[in-house]
Structures are given as C-alpha cells and as structure tokens.
Amino acid sequence: MALISCVSAASAEGDAKAGAQKIKTLQCISCHGRDGVSKLPEAPNLAGQGKDYLTIALTAYRSGARKNDMMSVMAGKLTDADIADLAAYYSAIEIHVTPPPKP
Template identity: 50%
Template structure:
C-alpha cells in the first residue's frame, strides 16, 4: 500500500506546536470545541494527511479548512497528523 508523502518521519511534538492554529475548532487535544467540527484525536495519521491535502488542493472544500490548509506544507501536514494520531482515546461501551 502506498502511503501519502510525509507519513514517515513526522514530528508529533512539532505538530503539537503547529496545532495551536487548530485548537479553536478541534482543540489542542483533538476534541472538537464547536458542534460543526469533528473530533480528530486518535484519528489515523494517513487519514488526516489525506484530508488535509485534499483541503489544500481544493479537492475537498470547507470555508474554514480550505483557507487554513492552503498555507500548510507537507511537513506541517505530516506533523499535525502525527500529533493528533498520537493522542489516545478510550471508548467505553455502556452495559
């Protein structure tokens, strides 16, 4: 399986610093702060890279994400994906 550019060698701690621009909607911890934003904590890094690159290229559009993603480098995207993917989420099934 081919991986998107930047899937390896990403820096999660650099991503944490870069995630400051994401925290208003997605939270620094990846838990959404507004109802229209998805939770991204613990999401697969390949998925996050793919989605951010789609916003950057215009393949996927959103009034806020398209503007934010257009200025992200491949390194920024990989680092952000590594940060959010590194956050552990625990789900508890009700009994």
C-alpha cells in the first residue's frame, strides 16, 4: 500500500523531450544508453519498458525500497518530475523484434 502512494506522487505525465535531455545530465546513458539499450551486462535495457514500471522502479530506488548500489545513488537525487520525464522518454522508444529464421 505504501508503494502505491509513493508512485502516485511521481506518476505525472512526464515529458519525453525533457527526459531525452535529462539522460545526458543524469548520466543514465553511461549504463542504459541513449537508445535505452544497455551498455553494461549488469544494467537492464530500458527501451520500451512501460512508463508505470519505470516510475515504480525509480521511485522505489529513490526511497530505498528497492536496492542496487548504483541505482540507489543515482535515483536518490531524482525529483518526481525527473522520474516522470525519464519514464516518458524510455517508454516512448519503440522496440522492433524480429523472430529468428525457421530451421
């Protein structure tokens, strides 16, 4: 129940264009890439993830409810607007999947 109330505070619509700028200054691209495709094996791909999922995850890292050495530090300084903008940006990236050829 507490997580839901935390999420609603950060669930503003968000601005994908502002998020595109923030990923540079907040250094998100170092691990998750400008295109949302991870540059490090231990960092998840964010491209195409749901906006609600990203908002919940970032809010949980910020509050300490979800733990990761790097993300706890990075998310600790995010505002609700930052979280909404980052979630809007990464969720807006379209993912195209091509199935492997049939044997």
